[in-house]
Amino acid sequence: MTQEIAVVGSPEFTTGFRLAGVREFAEIPDEEKPDRLDAAVEETMTNDDVGIVVMHEDDLEYLSREVRQRVERSVEPVVVTLGGGAGSGNLREQIKRAIGIDLMDDDQPDS
Amino acid sequence: MAEDVKPTRKNLMEIEDRIEFSERGHDTLEQKRDGLIMEFMDILDQAQEVRSGLESDYREAQRAIDMARAMEGDVAVRGAASALKEHPEISTRANNIMGVVVPQIESTKVQKDLDERGYGVLGTSARIDEAADAYEQLLDSIVLAAEVETAMKKLLDEIEKTKRRVNALEFKLLPELRENQEYIEQKLEEQEREEIFRMKKIKDKKEAEEAEDEAAETHSEETEETVTADD
Numbered sequence: 001m002t003q004e005i006a007v008v009g010s011p012e013f014t015t016g017f018r019l020a021g022v023r024e025f026a027e028i029p030d031e032e033k034p035d036r037l038d039a040a041v042e043e044t045m046t047n048d049d050v051g052i053v054v055m056h057e058d059d060l061e062y063l064s065r066e067v068r069q070r071v072e073r074s075v076e077p078v079v080v081t082l083g084g085g086a087g088s089g090n091l092r093e094q095i096k097r098a099i100g101i102d103l104m105d106d107d108q109p110d111s
Numbered sequence: 112m113a114e115d116v117k118p119t120r121k122n123l124m125e126i127e128d129r130i131e132f133s134e135r136g137h138d139t140l141e142q143k144r145d146g147l148i149m150e151f152m153d154i155l156d157q158a159q160e161v162r163s164g165l166e167s168d169y170r171e172a173q174r175a176i177d178m179a180r181a182m183e184g185d186v187a188v189r190g191a192a193s194a195l196k197e198h199p200e201i202s203t204r205a206n207n208i209m210g211v212v213v214p215q216i217e218s219t220k221v222q223k224d225l226d227e228r229g230y231g232v233l234g235t236s237a238r239i240d241e242a243a244d245a246y247e248q249l250l251d252s253i254v255l256a257a258e259v260e261t262a263m264k265k266l267l268d269e270i271e272k273t274k275r276r277v278n279a280l281e282f283k284l285l286p287e288l289r290e291n292q293e294y295i296e297q298k299l300e301e302q303e304r305e306e307i308f309r310m311k312k313i314k315d316k317k318e319a320e321e322a323e324d325e326a327a328e329t330h331s332e333e334t335e336e337t338v339t340a341d342d
Contacts, residue, residue: 002200002219005250011189016176018192019239020246021199021223051201051216052257078261080253082169091263095155098271099148 003051006044006077008037013056024050033062041067050077057081116291118298126295130288137280143209144273150208151266158259165252172245179238191239194230197223199250206262211269213262218254222247 006024007017010033014025024047026040041063044053053071060068060081071079072091096102116122179188199221203214228243 002202005199005201005253015189015192016172016242016246017250018195019176019188019243020250021195021197021220021228022250023195023198051203052253054253073264075261075264078257078264080165080257080260082165082253091260091267094264094267094271098267098274099151 003077004049005052005054006047006050007054008041008044009054009056009059013059017054022054033059037062038064038067041071045070045074045077045079053077053079055079055081057083116295118295118302120299123292123295123299126288126292130285130292133280133285133288137277137285140273140277140280144270144277146209147211147266147270147273151263151270154259154262154266158256158263161252161256161259165249165256168245168249168252172242172249175238175242175245179236179242182238183236187235188239188242191230191235191243195228197227199247201254208262208266209269211265213265214258216254216258216261218251221250221254 004024005017005022006026007014007022008026009028010030011027014022014027018025024044026044028036028040037059041053041055044050055071060071063071092102116126176188197220199218201216201218203216205212206215207213223243228240230239
């Protein structure tokens with residue numbers, strides 16, 4: 001089954017991906033994000049043709065708790081966030097919970 | 112809890128069987144958990160590498176598109192972006208790590224040649240091509256990151272599940288079964304002791320009766336003897 005990559009974010013964020021050929025995208029200007037991002041993300045995630053959703057890490061802040069949890073836990077489609085640094089928030093929490101130690105600790109030399 | 116079982120030998124045997132079975136299951140699950148964690152460690156290393164690659168690709172792509180925007184103007188960049196004809200596609204295959212199905216994502220049509228892009232060669236500048244190149248590379252990294260991160264999420268879920276099962280067996284089911292086992296054993300011992308005591312009592316009673324009978328018999332014999340003696 002072939003699927004597509006989708007991008008959700010501000011027009012500045014999505015333009016580059018569209019330049020690379022991404023067809024599924026939702027452009028939401030920064031000032032409308034608090035109101036519209038939830039719905040846009042939900043819609044993109046329920047689209048069966050979408051296999052990967054690309055978002056900016058900062059945009060997660062605009063999401064309501066429920067949607068955010070879905071974004072963080074979802075496997076189909078999987079959401080990849082950009083711009084957040086290596087210790088991407090939720091995954092790190094989940095690792096701590098499942099294994100018992102913070103494996104993504106930046107202070108550790110190399111584990 | 113311990114009072115729920117009937118202290119019979121059959122129940123005891125059943126519980127002993129269950130304990131053995133649960134212990135075996137517990138060991139197996141523990142091994143599975145450790146194996147999963149090991150697999151996870153491997154993937155984690157990979158994920159961190161992919162992540163940092165992703166971030167640097169993203170920075171680069173951003174720089175390229177900012178440059179294109181600055182040189183060509185936002186409208187030109189957007190115009191080129193809307194003209195794209197080829198779209199990257201991904202296909203997933205299932206891969207199995209210790210019973211956990213993780214996807215293997217393959218992408219097609221991410222890296223495109225200049226003439227495949229569809230926005231024309233004449234109307235746009237090299238800046239836009241550069242930006243498109245950078246973003247194509249970024250998409251490749253994203254696909255890789257998606258693959259690794261999905262695998263991580265699934266593995267973590269499975270680890271958590273297995274851990275819960277191990278703990279449920281270790282801290283809930285097995286202690287309860289052991290408690291029941293002990294309860295039944297003690298109850299049975301108690302019954303045995305009671306039985307022995309009862310036997311002893313009966314024996315004493317019987318012996319006392321026999322002694323009485325004997326005494327009565329000898330007494331009657333004696334009287335008989337005396338009777339004969341009198342004759």
